[in-house]
Amino acid sequence: MSRCPPHTPDGRYFVVIGKAGPRLWRAANPELAAEEREKQVSELMSARRAVREATGDSDLAAARTRVNSAKIALGERGPVWWTDGAPDLNRRLVQGTCYADWWARR
Template sequence: MSTPPVTPDGRYIVVRGRLWRRSNPDLAPEVRQCFVDVLMAARRSVREALASCDGTALSAARAKVHAAKVSLGERGPVWWTDGAPDLNRHMARNTPYAEWWARHGDA
């Protein structure tokens, strides 16, 4: 699997033309890893809840995924401080990254 392209400012990766917010680079490596571990466990819980058709467990597991992503900075308040808007989930071609994305060759 190849590594997805990263926007020049390091805020997003691009997957199938869509921007996805990256983790906060200011997190200490051990803190980041702790949140990643929590996220992976929560994703396993989602898979298990889906397999068992347990709606209550699924809701709880999805809430844990969301909380871990907020802790990582991938959701919730943005981690940058320059006032730039959050373009998470926008198509790169429809954002200020459009020119960069067109040059990147994966558009």
């Protein structure tokens, strides 16, 4: 079954097509317990709403800090969640990475 957006074969990244081309974005840690994932996704959505509704610089900064904290808890930012020593390619264009051939064959 195909996932949308497409995920790399190892599940570490999903691909987003932008103006510069396809870019890798780190996926959430699949080892998170369902309850923890739900909690953090809920916090992320709440924090994103707070960003949208912020009325001043301090409100906006606090909301963005919440977004970042939730993304770190999900494994989308901060230390990588895999343990094989592979580098983090988050936000890099697919071309020029170890996923370039995979992407070209899709």
